[in-house]
Amino acid sequence: MRLLTSIAAALVEAWGELRVSRLRVMLSLIGVAVAVAALTAVTALGAIAEQSLREQQERFGGRPALLSLQPTNSAGEAADSALTTAAFDAAAERYGITHTSRTIMDQTLVQLPTGETPVQFQAFDADYVTMHRLAIREGRWFTDGDAERFAPAVVINRDLWQMLGEPDLSTHPHFPLSGVQPTTAVVIGVTGDDCQGGCPTMNLLYDDYQRVGFTPMDYGPDSYVPQPTYEAWVPPSQAKELMKRLDSSISASLGDGWQTNISRNDYAAYLDGDPLLPVKLGVGGVAGLVLLLGALGLVNISLVTVKYRVREIGIRRSFGATAGRVFFGVMMESVVATVVAGLIGVALAVAVMKSPLVSMMMSTPVQDLPPFPISAAIVGLVSATAVGALAGLVPALVAVRVKPIDAIRL
Amino acid sequence: MTLLRLEQVTRTVRIPDAEPLHILRGIDLEVEVGDHVSIVGRSGSGKSTLLNLLGLLDEPTSGRLVFDEIPLERMRSGQRDRRRGRDVGFIFQQFNLLGGRTALENVMTPLLYAGPAQFWRRRRLAAEMLDRVGLGSRLDSLPTQLSGGEQQRVAIARALVRGPRLILADEPTGALDVETGERVMALLDQVAEDSGAALITITHDPNVAALARRHYRLDQGILTPSGAEVRLEPALAAPTSAAAPALAPPVAPLAGPSTSGEVL
Numbered sequence: 001m002r003l004l005t006s007i008a009a010a011l012v013e014a015w016g017e018l019r020v021s022r023l024r025v026m027l028s029l030i031g032v033a034v035a036v037a038a039l040t041a042v043t044a045l046g047a048i049a050e051q052s053l054r055e056q057q058e059r060f061g062g063r064p065a066l067l068s069l070q071p072t073n074s075a076g077e078a079a080d081s082a083l084t085t086a087a088f089d090a091a092a093e094r095y096g097i098t099h100t101s102r103t104i105m106d107q108t109l110v111q112l113p114t115g116e117t118p119v120q121f122q123a124f125d126a127d128y129v130t131m132h133r134l135a136i137r138e139g140r141w142f143t144d145g146d147a148e149r150f151a152p153a154v155v156i157n158r159d160l161w162q163m164l165g166e167p168d169l170s171t172h173p174h175f176p177l178s179g180v181q182p183t184t185a186v187v188i189g190v191t192g193d194d195c196q197g198g199c200p201t202m203n204l205l206y207d208d209y210q211r212v213g214f215t216p217m218d219y220g221p222d223s224y225v226p227q228p229t230y231e232a233w234v235p236p237s238q239a240k241e242l243m244k245r246l247d248s249s250i251s252a253s254l255g256d257g258w259q260t261n262i263s264r265n266d267y268a269a270y271l272d273g274d275p276l277l278p279v280k281l282g283v284g285g286v287a288g289l290v291l292l293l294g295a296l297g298l299v300n301i302s303l304v305t306v307k308y309r310v311r312e313i314g315i316r317r318s319f320g321a322t323a324g325r326v327f328f329g330v331m332m333e334s335v336v337a338t339v340v341a342g343l344i345g346v347a348l349a350v351a352v353m354k355s356p357l358v359s360m361m362m363s364t365p366v367q368d369l370p371p372f373p374i375s376a377a378i379v380g381l382v383s384a385t386a387v388g389a390l391a392g393l394v395p396a397l398v399a400v401r402v403k404p405i406d407a408i409r410l
Numbered sequence: 411m412t413l414l415r416l417e418q419v420t421r422t423v424r425i426p427d428a429e430p431l432h433i434l435r436g437i438d439l440e441v442e443v444g445d446h447v448s449i450v451g452r453s454g455s456g457k458s459t460l461l462n463l464l465g466l467l468d469e470p471t472s473g474r475l476v477f478d479e480i481p482l483e484r485m486r487s488g489q490r491d492r493r494r495g496r497d498v499g500f501i502f503q504q505f506n507l508l509g510g511r512t513a514l515e516n517v518m519t520p521l522l523y524a525g526p527a528q529f530w531r532r533r534r535l536a537a538e539m540l541d542r543v544g545l546g547s548r549l550d551s552l553p554t555q556l557s558g559g560e561q562q563r564v565a566i567a568r569a570l571v572r573g574p575r576l577i578l579a580d581e582p583t584g585a586l587d588v589e590t591g592e593r594v595m596a597l598l599d600q601v602a603e604d605s606g607a608a609l610i611t612i613t614h615d616p617n618v619a620a621l622a623r624r625h626y627r628l629d630q631g632i633l634t635p636s637g638a639e640v641r642l643e644p645a646l647a648a649p650t651s652a653a654a655p656a657l658a659p660p661v662a663p664l665a666g667p668s669t670s671g672e673v674l
């Protein structure tokens with residue numbers, strides 16, 4: 001109860017002090033608020049940049065942990081597709097793997113308004129979109145329902161969309177696909193990828209790919225024939241264990257002479273520890289420097305004011321304020337002020353980060369952009385408090401050394 | 411009961427490139443509970459230095475100081491601060507009110523360093539105390555909006571709000587005109603009397619000194635009882651007590667034992 005009273009009394013005292021010296025508090029508040037805003041914004045930018053970097057890596061290698069499997073025999077031939085699919089699905093079911101996909105990349109000739117054009121394509125199952133966190137610019141990605149469509153749904157890139165004359169997706173733009181079973185592709189989405197009009201690509205569901213039976217392009221003799229890859233998205237902690245199990249279980253189903261060639265390709269598999277550590281360190285260094293400058297300014301202001309308040313401290317001591325209380329009181333003032341400034345700074349940072357300016361500066365749009373990185377807000381507030389305590393320490397030490405008699409004599 | 415005892419207390423300050431300055435030389439003094447002592451002396455005779463010692467703000471260079479049966483050297487600094495807050499009330503010549511804070515806030519200040527019982531009721535205690543010094547209607551006035559006499563009354567309320575057992579007044583009327591000074595002194599005397607606190611007044615005004623029961627003179631650091639002053643008392647007491655009725659409204663409520671009992 002006594003301690004509680006002391007703390008409450010110190011807070012009352014600090015608040016009274018802040019109220020009386022509004023101008024000085026305003027000045028120091030502005031400095032701290034700006035520093036905290038900068039720190040928070042930098043931290044938030046770091047978090048968003050990290051997210052953007054991770055998304056790019058995930059698009060190619062998949063989200064951790066992604067296992068890829070490609071059964072071959074000693075002659076380098078691909079295993080029978082139906083057989084492998086069955087074995088793969090059975091194994092996934094047995095080990096409780098929720099997200100799996102087959103995928104293949106190839107090229108085919110497509111009859112476009114601009115003429116017959118080679119188009120790079122990738123076929124995969126609907127889960128692949130989640131497994132690689134694929135982004136879309138317009139329209140939507142595949143869902144399981146799309147497999148039942150009569151005309152295969154395709155998601156094309158910007159280059160191909162431009163070749164089609166930039167049609168509105170609500171008009172269900174389509175183009176013919178030739179193969180064993182010629183059909184018409186209906187465009188349901190457009191991705192942001194492009195290479196300045198030079199490389200049209202499209203994506204379609206694996207089942208549709210099999211149904212169409214694209215005419216293989218002539219790559220010349222001895223050329224590499226694309227083979228499907230089977231992908232499974234598993235918890236990183238179980239990745240090693242599941243690799244072994246999938247390997248043995250699928251090899252067993254395929255019979256003698258077949259190898260499964262299972263590997264892990266997501267970015268987390270290549271790197272020990274945090275692949276973004278350098279980015280984080282750089283960002284942290286800049287933020288720390290900004291904060292240090294803010295703290296120095298605050299120390300300066302508080303030191304000036306302590307000298308000015310020596311007399312008042314002397315009077316307070318003559319009315320029973322212990323040295324400890326004076327120390328705590330001056331410290332509290334600084335902390336109360338910086339916490340308020342910290343809140344303002346975080347609010348400022350949120351406002352800045354929400355402005356369209358920032359998203360314009362990002363080279364690639366971030367898909368899973370968090371509303372505002374909570375971690376950044378916490379970093380901002382914690383460091384504001386720490387700076388307050390640190391900046392309060394020097395003047396508090398000075399205040400404690402004030403001798404009441406000398407102070408009153410003034 | 412002895413509240414405070416000084417035995418052969420000296421206070422010397424060292425000044426760079428000069429002889430040490432012997433401000434107080436062998437002071438003996440005993441103050442009883444409820445005592446009223448005056449100390450007169452010329453400027454520079456060491457009055458303030460002595461008062462700071464009595465109020466536990468300073469330490470003697472040699473000799474013994476016993477406060478409430480506890481020798482000073484046995485108190486740690488935090489204990490000393492807390493005891494000062496609880497048992498001692500200071501009134502200064504220059505009032506020393508906290509600038510920018512209202513009368514009420516000034517009187518609440520000592521309660522910030524008090525225990526829970528007083529801290530949580532600080533607003534009421536302070537308002538009551540201001541009422542008792544006749545400033546019940548000026549709670550929200552800033553020091554700059556108050557006259558010198560009013561400011562000193564706020565200072566008296568602040569010194570008394572925790573119900574100290576020893577009130578130390580260092581030239582409390584020094585910055586006031588004669589008439590205001592007399593009224594403030596009468597009030598201080600009355601409030602101290604009601605609360606049963608010992609009052610030590612430092613002054614160089616014989617009229618103010620005359621209000622006390624025991625008189626001392628401080629000369630070049632030596633304290634001597636001055637019975638001679640007593641003869642001034644009957645002559646000077648008259649106008650002072652004549653002034654007292656003018657203060658009757660604010661002072662009257664003090665007499666009730668319930669109010670003074672609450673503060674103590």
Ligand SMILES: Nc1ncnc2c1ncn2[C@@H]1O[C@H](COP(=O)(O)OP(=O)(O)OP(=O)(O)O)[C@@H](O)[C@H]1O
Nearest residue numbers: 423425431433451452453454455456457458459460
């Ligand atoms: N810390 C110190 N350093 C140097 N000299 C000091 C110190 N404290 C007091 N003195 C000197 O000691 C003497 C007595 O000081 P003190 O303040 O006690 O006098 P006083 O009797 O209160 O005078 P006044 O009536 O003018 O207030 C003065 O000459 C003062 O300059």
Ligand SMILES: [Mg+2]
Nearest residue numbers: 457458459580
């Ligand atoms: Mg003096």
